[in-house]
Amino acid sequence: MTTPVLTVRNLAIDFLVGGDRVPAVHAVDFDLHAGEVLAIVGESGSGKSVTSLAVLGLLPGNARASGEILVDGQNVLGASEKVLSGIRGRKVSMIFQDPSNALDPVFTVGYQILEMLKRHRPQLTAAQRRERAVELLRMVELRDPEDRLDYYPHQLSGGQAQRVMIAMALACDPEVLIADEPTTALDVTVQREILDVLRRLQQRTAAAILLITHDMGVVADLADRVVVMRRGRVEETAPVQRIFGCPEAEYTKALLAAVPRLGAAHRASTAVPHERPVLEIADLVVEYRNRRGRAMRAVDGVSMDIRAGEMIALVGESGSGKSTIGKSALGLAPLTEGHIVIDGVDLATASRSQARALKKRIGVVFQNPTAALDPRRTIGQSIGEPIRVHERLRGGALSARVDRLLEAVELPASWAGRYPHELSGGQRQRIAIARAVSLEPMLLIADEPTSALDVSVQATVLELLRTIQGNLRFACLFISHDLAVVDELCDRVVVLHRGKIVEQGDRHTVLTAPEHPYTQRLLAAAPVPDPVEQARRRNESVAAL
Amino acid sequence: MSEQLASQQAPLVTPGDRSVWTTLRKRPLFWICSAALGVLAVIAVLPGPIAGLFGQPDPRACDLSRSAQEPSPTHVFGTDLQGCDIFANVVHGTQTSLFIGLLTTILCLVIAMVLGTIAGYYGGVADRIVSRLTDVFLGFPFLLGAIVVLNSAGTRSALTVSLVLAFFSWPTLSRLVRSSVRTVRGAEYVQAASAMGLTDRRILLGHVVPNSLGPVLAIATTMVGSVIVAESTLTFLGVGLRQPSISWGLQLSTAQSYFQSDPHLLVFPSLFLTVTVLSLITLGDILRDALDPKGRS
Structure with a gap:
């Protein structure tokens, strides 16, 4: 084999946080050869981004690194600014x-x-x-x-x-291109295009790509070899086929098992038949005015309904209006035209007290659990707030309810006195769910509740959501961009594109035999965590061109 | 990056008693600043007896023949141009200066919190009215406005000076409150609160105001010092406090032209001003940290 363009040997990095040394990366070794795509995969806190920053000498001031990072035979660690500026952009560059x-x-x-x-x-x-x-x-x-x-x-x-x-x-x-989550902020169809661009570029220029990602689908699509990292250590390094085909490390197996895949087994619908819908949306139009006063149509003539006990997925890319529909059901978006009827009450004509009584019966879970909890309140106070306000419970009765809710989301009741920043992302999302179901709602609106979480955490949160829904039997509007997650959780799927519904129907039908070309495109764009299947798909799309 | 790491480590910490008071109690700086402000408060309440400690209880007992003398055992801080004891003057000026500084700041803070929160939270017409109003006040030359208002006011006491200063100083603070509230208003926990069906009053007092207070308090504490100096400017122009009033501002403005020949005229009043402002700023910072759950250990 040729000499590697990038060699990392025994790399260890720690951070000085509040007087303590917190280790971030420990004993990391890998080589990157010319013309190769090496993926570093891991969940948040695995040290994958820190490793990539170290290669460019971009570590923050409170970091301390030891070991060796050789770019073209030159050690980057401890190199002077002059040497580094010769490397950055010329030999190694970053996306x-x-x-x-x-x-x-x-x-x-x-x-x-x-x-x-x-x-x-x-x-x-x-x-x-x-x-x-x-x-x-x-x-x-x-x-x-x-x-x-x-x-x-x-x-x-x-x-x-x-x-x-x-x-x-x-x-x-450059000889090395570092791509740090290059497609995470993009929609799936756009992600598809960027991944194709990267693959063709790599074939044409023979540059080596160091791909940092958490997405197993992206890895399967692009990588030749994979480094799996967890808590700052390398768990496994292997060619991509071996990682997906017969992973050795327990962690890799667990990670792959947690990745949601399309094609979930048949489930009985939990919807309660012959009952009036909990949420009815008829010809909904939502327009926002921009700074110049021009109207922007975010939602354009959407009609749908949800029955008690039913879980409906709103699927679409950014700008499709899926979050806006959720917001208008909560009364947080302007209702330009149409009707939203919740439990027989029309939101547009409801009085203030009616609207307040309705809100009591709707729970909401947002995407980012960090932003959704007031940082100055203990989690007990956050969970207890709706109960305090709407049921006027105080003291012992209130804390007993909070304890029960914490146990319902599988957290110890003794945590009520903790603050959100002392919890991990998944734990925070559990708190947000506990708060949303604290008044036993008839409708739960969940706006991308798991997309800010790591896959292994996502799996447990989805499981929790399913259990709670089974117990409380609320109707659920589940807003998501991830078709695999939707497949695992929901009964019916509504596909949105640019504010309009392009397709809606039973989960199985929509996800296995989509009728609308947009749905087909959406399904084809999502990378599957299987390198063989990805290669087959890519060849198909090339042949189709 | 380091914050991310810190938050991962945090769950290991067992939450003990973490009330605001427990946190404050452990900070030595909190006690130092409180002591300094406590001493100043005692001086402000009992200027006579304290000035008497060094044998010169009367700030107006001046002897022109002993003009601008260096500090000596009879005059611990020396004497000013009129031969008055500087220590007695500084001690007697404490009351007026602290009164003007604190009252003006509190008034500004109250006005700014109310208007800024309304503008920032409700937006729309309310925002436009408040924003234009602050623009008008900011565009107005402060000195000219203060001269006009104070000249037309019949009596000129520390209270009127303080009211006029507050009248012209609230807009900057109000802008700050507005932008701070706007950031918090967009946060998802505020949306979640309103989706829960909470009343506006509850959302504002429970979530928005506590979370937007931090930067505002930091600026407000630094304002006390600038207000005390602004009073001296007005007095220097003859529209502030009238002689024979005594204030730090007045002493500073007369002393500034003699700094090269008699530096002690300037040093002692500024020392008191600095201690006051520094204690307030530090106390504000400590309070802000203690009120933020992340600052508590």
């Missing part, structure tokens, strides 16, 4: 997670690429630089590259912005 924040909004895309070229390739003339910029944009398959140079970042979509970021990373023909 970040959120493309909309990585571009400076006040300069055009072209200016930013040219500036980068001016710095790293001062020998080029202005015309050559422009030519090179166009070539780079063409490499990332951006349409009309000449015109795109004059665009400002806000005129680009997320996927286009990420392509520009990749183009900038490629500007100096």
